Amino acid sequence: MIMSRIEAPRDEDSAAGTLVGRLLGVLPPDSVLTDPDVTASYAHDMASFCPAGTPAAVVLPRTVEEVQHVLRTATDLRVPVVPQGARTGLSGAANATDGCVVLSLTRMDRILEIDPVDRIAVVEPGVVNAVLSRAVEEHGLSYPPDPSSWETCTIGGNIGTASGGLCCVKYGVTAEYVLGLDVVLADGRLMTTGRRTAKGVAGYDLTRLFVGSEGSLGVVVRAVLALRPKPPAQLVLAAEFASAADACDAVCRVMEEGHVPSLLELMDRTTVKAVNDLARMGLPETTEALLLAAFDTADPAADLAAVGALCEAAGATQVVPAEDAAESHLLLQARRLSLTALEAVKGTTMIDDVCVPRSRLGEMLEGIERIAGKYRLTIGVCAHAGDGNTHPTVCFDAQDPDESRRARESFDEIMALGLELGGTITGEHGVGVLKKEWLAREIGPVGLEMQRAVKKTFDPLGILNPGKVF
Template sequence: MGDLVDRLVSGLPEAAVAVDPDVVASYAHDMAGFCEAGSPAVVVFPETVEQVQHVLRTATELRVPVVPQGARTGLSGGANAVDGCIVLSMVKMNRILEVDPVNRLAVVEPGVVNAELSRAAAGHGLAYPPDPSSWESCTIGGNIGTGAGGLCCVKYGVTAEYVLGLDVVLADGRLLSTGRRTAKGVAGYDLTRLLVGSEGTLGVVVRAVVALRPAPAPQLALAAEFPSTESASAAVCAVMAEGHVPSLMELMDATTVRAVNAMARMGLPESTRALLLVAFDGPAKEAELAEVARLCREAGASEVVPAEDQAESDMLLEARRLSLPAMERLGTTMIDDVAVPRSRLGEMLDGVAAIAERHRLTIGVVSHAGDGNTHPVVIFDSADPDETARARASFDEIMALGLDLGGTVTGEHGIGLLKREWLARELGPVGLELQRQIKAVFDPLGILNPGKAL
């Protein structure tokens, strides 16, 4: 321990190295607090690329594991410490280095908060579309690590579609640059895409070139109440089959609606079994909303309420963003992230309801309905061993249900610790072997975020 700290301090400001037990313990895990976490040896806060390289060289020489962290808003234990590790917190590398309106890109450090990039882009009439629910606190580096999505991904896509290039420090301290700043580019293997979603297991992102888009017009939304998840899912399918491209399409079940009302007193309709929020931002948004309202009624909606103005639209979208914080007030949460084909969304929701009843648990579901990405939130008392065991069992059954429906065990949260076993099931033995071989090329000593994902 003494040798490790001395070596780190030799290439870092003393204030960048934290060894106080209380400080170190506070960096042991992300928001998946129920996942196991080890005790870090030290937490470091680099501010330059060279400092990150020094940390990785030191770790390689001393064979010490390194766990990269951003804002620790992750929900799968991907940023949880392992015993004796260096926690590499990237939050102080938080500069927006460039916004280029001609080439429609930005160059940022990994600690830049998602919302801060969005605001900087807006000053040039541009937007950075990926917008996770935690956008006011999560960092671009963390978004890249997990391949994050967001509420508007049904129209604008996810993080991987916006990362043009990366500067990455490898396990041995070498600096790798991938990708491009040009609109096109297919030279060599696509290492940029490989690194997006790798959860810090292949390298540490120190700089990113991300694409921007012209800022869209303000969204106009509607809320549709449904007496069943089946009818709500039928509406989603009808909207997509008719060729509409909403800027947002989100579904909240009754449990989630009640939780949001209890937290924020928003007056959402608690009599509904499913609340569908749909928004458009194009020039014909009023006409498109009217058409979607018709489709919702034909699918069985009991009521369709268009927002009268921008303020009402913003309130509806804020209600959706509050879903997870509201559910967290009910107890310990175990949050699934299962994506299924849109056409099977109803089966997924009904299956989760059956699992909740079978295990005598509260499970709320909120989903990016436009792309089939569901977030079942299992509520349990972590101090009750029996209830915790039932929660674990329900989590596994939800994962299995998603795979059985032709889906994936994670659409945007990553694998982390929580889903390692399920990743193996989804990939199969050949896929898993190849991924482990790739990991060995980038990190032959296995010191980067060990025990995560693979």
Template sequence: MGDLVERLAQGLGEGAVAVDPDVTAAYAHDMAGFCEAGRPAVVVFPETVEQVRHVLRTATDLRVPVVPQGARTGLSGGANAVDGCILLSMTRMNRILEIDPVNRIAVVEPGVVNAELSRAAAGHGLAYPPDPSSWESCTIGGNIGTGAGGLCCVKYGTTSEYVLGLDVVLADGRLLTTGRRTAKGVAGYDLTRLLVGSEGTLAVVVRAVLALRPAPPPQLVLAAEFRSTDEACAAVCEVMAKGYTPSLMELMDSTTVRAVNEMARMGLPESTRALLLVAFDGPDQRREVAEVAALCDAAGASGVVPAEDRAESDLLLQARRLSLPAMERLGTTMIDDVAVPRSRLAEMLTGVAAIAERQRLTIGMVAHAGDGNTHPVVIFDAGDAEETARARGSFDEIMALGLELGGTVTGEHGVGLLKREWLARELGPVGLELQRQIKAVFDPLGILNPGKTL
């Protein structure tokens, strides 16, 4: 321990190495409250690429595990400490190095907060579309690590579609540059795409080249109330089948609506079983909103309310962003992240409701309905061992249901600790073995975020 701390301090700035137990404990876990966390040896806060390389070289020499971290807003335990590890916090590497309006790219360090990049891009008439619900606090490095999505994925896609190139530090301290700054590029294997979503198990991101888009007009949002989730999902399918491309299509069930009202006094309609939010940001947004309102009526909506202006639209979007914090006030939460084909969305929601009834638990449901990514939130009393066991059982049932419906166990939150067993089931033995071989090429000693994903 003493040798480790001394060697780390030799290559890092003053105040960049923390060993106080209260500090290390505070950094030992992300927001996945159900996942275990080990006891780290030290937390380090590098500010330069060379300092990150020093940390990795030291870790390799001493055979010490390294757990890279961003803002620790993750929901799968991917940033949780393992015993005796170095916690490598990247939050001080938080500079926007370049915004290029001609080539429509941004070059950033991993500690840049998502919303800060969005605001900086907006100053040039550009936008960085991936917008996780935690966008005001989550970092670009963490977004890259999990392949994060957000509310606007249905039109604009996820993080992986915006990462053009990366500078990463390998486990032995070598610096690797992948990808490009150009709009096109197919030279060699696509290591950039491989690294996006790898959750810090292959390398540590120290710089990213990101694609930007022209900033769209403000969104106009439609809220539609339904008496059942089946009707709401039928409306989702009809909107997509008719060829519309909304910038957002989100679903909140009655449990979620009540929780948001209780937390923020939003005045959302609590009589509804499913509240569907649909937004458009194109030049014909008012026409599209009106046409989708008619489709929702035809699908059985009990009420359809188009927002009159940006202020009303922003209020509805804020309600959706508050969904998870609001449900966390109801008890301990286990947040699932199962994505299914849009055509199977109704089956997923109906199946989760049946699981909740069978397990005698409250399970709130929010979903990026436009791309089939559901977030069932299991609410339970962590002090009740029997109820905790039922919560764990419901989580596993939800995972199994998602795979049965042709889906995936994670659409944007990552695997981390929470879903390792289920990743193995989804990949199958051949896929799992190939992924382990790739891990061994990048990290032969197995020191990078050990115990996560595989």
């Protein structure tokens, strides 16, 4: 049936012709893009310095069956498949490889179910994070994971990269909200993992194996997500410090005293200045480090007062609680602008994602400053400080080969420092292309061998997002 609908391949391009013909056997024409100008726009995510190839086609399926057909076809023809969400990732995990099918899940964007008693949502992978967040809010619920790109990134992408966000210090990462998945395997078979119940331990936890696997083990086509009751609006406090070390000391004191802030963020002087330059936010530029703490508890003002006192004890030069929700919102907006603002400094950035034990955060920031000096570079740091998760952001002029080389070297040296301090090369952005040479250094040869073995178990032909993670 399908075969009869295949057009004869053009001589000069018979492999691609066969592929596209097979795809069009089941997918409608508007779901299979082959115009090189169009497909090129799907070639890469938001990471710098990551090679991206030329796709043979971009497919935009609307149903599980269509995804299965794409994978079956790719298996038959041994064509690589690169699953994609909104391409807001920062590690090149969604970058095309030459001759691949880009499998964009953005059209599978239905919220299938929201249940306030069971506190779950069932969604397709293309649902935008903010769309889901707003939809569940109407039911008095919250979906906590809030990556900076939450207005555009998709749940499928969040699952693929195991995204974090500002909320993680209290609410954890995406992985903790994924209860069950429907996954299309490399050969097109559909597998259901996990559960829709609050608990469940039937067999190995394959759900969590897929979270953060960057589309290299299978394609998520449906997810059961855990929700929480919507918390009270959070109130934010800003504390200025005369040194990054003091700010990190404050972070340690806050956590050691048992506080549970809903966010605990740090912006260094470079970042503060960049945000002011971009958006005239009026942040205090005399500070060496600005700490933002928030609580969404029953009495956030009381919690902020306690945290403010700890900041002062750690040497804060000024502690300013937001007067109300509007002021809180402004402070968070400033924080969320950080990466964009740093990009404006020199035109290009490499955003690192090193997470260290929070007790080592001070050493990490000190080391980053040393590395910036050594390589004569501007490196701004914003950090999910409560998690020890830093985003050292190297600002450079991509037209300047020497500065680009120094940027790349400093980026690597920051990762090495993170590992030395007992940290990880990636707290929430993933490995992708950008850090795959670093994975072995972090997890060691036995870990790497077993990870490769897992990959081979799920994708024996190596067609799923090849060249990523490893």
